[in-house]
Amino acid sequence: MQRARLVAVTAVTLLPVACHEDRPTAPSGVATMTVSSPGAYGQAGVVQVVGPRAASPDLTVAETTTYQSIEGFGGAFNEQGWDALAALDEGGRQQALRLLFGAADGARFRFGRLPIGASDYALDDVPGDYAMKHFSIDRDRARLISYARAAVAVQPALRLWASAWTPPPWLKTNGAYDSGAMREDPEALAAYALYLARFVESYRTEGFTVQAVHVQNEPAQLTHYPSCLWTPELIRDFVRDHLGPIFAARHVPAEIWLGTLNTADPRYASVVLGDSLARRHVRGIGVQWSALAITADLAASYPDLPLMQTETVCGNHPCRYMDALSQVQDPTPAVRDLDALTTKASTKDGRTVRAFNPLSRNERMLFEVLLAGEHALHGFTNRDVRQKLGRTSYPLAPNEDRQPSQVTRLFRRLHAHGLIAKIPRSRRWRVSLAGRRTMSTAIKLREVAYPALFAATA
Secondary structure, three states: OOOOEEEEOOOOOOOOOOOEEOOOOOOOEEEEEEEEEOOEEEEEEEEEEOOOOOOOOOOEEOOOOOOOEEEEEEEEOOHHHHHHHHOOOHHHHHHHHHHHHOOOOOOOOOEEEEEOOEOOEOOOOOOOOOOOOOOOOHHHHHOHHHHHHHHHHHOOOOEEEEEOOOOOHHHEOOOOOEOOEEOOOHHHHHHHHHHHHHHHHHHHHOOOOEEEEEOOOOOOOOOOOEOOEOOHHHHHHHHHHHHHHHHHHOOOOOEEEEEEEOOOOOHHHHHHHOOHHHHOOEEEEEEOHHHHHHHHHHHHHOOOOOEEEOOOOOOOOOOHHHHHHOOOOOOHHHHHHHHHOOOOEEOOOOOEEOOOOOOOHHHHHHHHHHOOHHHOOOOEOHHHHHHHHHOOOOOOOOOHHHHHHHHHHHHHHHHHOOOEEEOOOOOOEEEOHHHHHHHHHHHHHHHHHOHHHHHHHO
């Protein structure tokens, strides 16, 4: 298996740690590692090698094993970011830019994400302008381009990529920036492909090379800010019949990436990349939020495509991307956890709960509801799950008064099996890391690995 190429669009802080080499007979001495601290970035630090491996080392270094290659880290450009930098004096602004993008100090970012349009505007807001005659990046020049230009001045090798949170509203089913779905008629799809091509071309006239375009930010989620729903089939058709051909015909110097995926539903990859004509246009996969649960599967299934974590959780949270990457070349935990679902489990108070049939149709519908991207940040309640299951063929109790207790029993089973966890001091629940891994594996086995079998037996 080829090693996965990985990119994380986030920042990390490197700290000195106690270290033990994985050598049972290693002599005492010192070893060097790169560490950072305030005012001293990327310095060669010294750690003590204590000799024979301790019973519980802080860190074990296996020098003979190589896993992924990480190409770099980065962040996102936006208008408010430039407003904040512009409020500084020139010296403060340059210091901030050096600490973000400089080759010697700070975060040393190598990637930058550009929005294609933003929260309250598109680059062509003229309804019916299918030829994009009114396409313009004039608004971008005021802040975004100034920000990107300042960053490139500090780091000339900065790699830029772009994604849209929404197409122009007139290309959507609801005619609005927020929520809605992409129109499926060929005229609209061709216009949107031209819109993305014009973005790359326009930025090139400003001196920037946009290296990659991701079709849609979070195509599986509708929100109260700019968003747009795309089915896997629509992304496949759009890439195969419109975006790929127009990029080729116009010699657009940007790659097409399948992203930014925010769902553990493996069909967003399998449907698009399973079509040979669409697949030939795709050069990478972008994942964020709930899609991090299937990172290992994506790396194993498409080893020739680089992976990028296109967003991360805001705040001081565990890095779920790194958790996901730890499984890239070891699928056994997911298989082991999946097998454990088929046996009974016990709750904390000693009660026994039923096993799951993780490959059944009903369990698949339940898992898909729990893995929905809109629950990734704030979790879900009994009512959230009832409402979403009610829009499926899941066998909820005919009497609506009994449905809350039915879902409560479901939560008890899910919790006993380690698939969900209670959010402290609230009535909300979240999917555990093991739950994301296990449920996404079940969905993949049913919908991707053996679809014919399950179509016949479900």
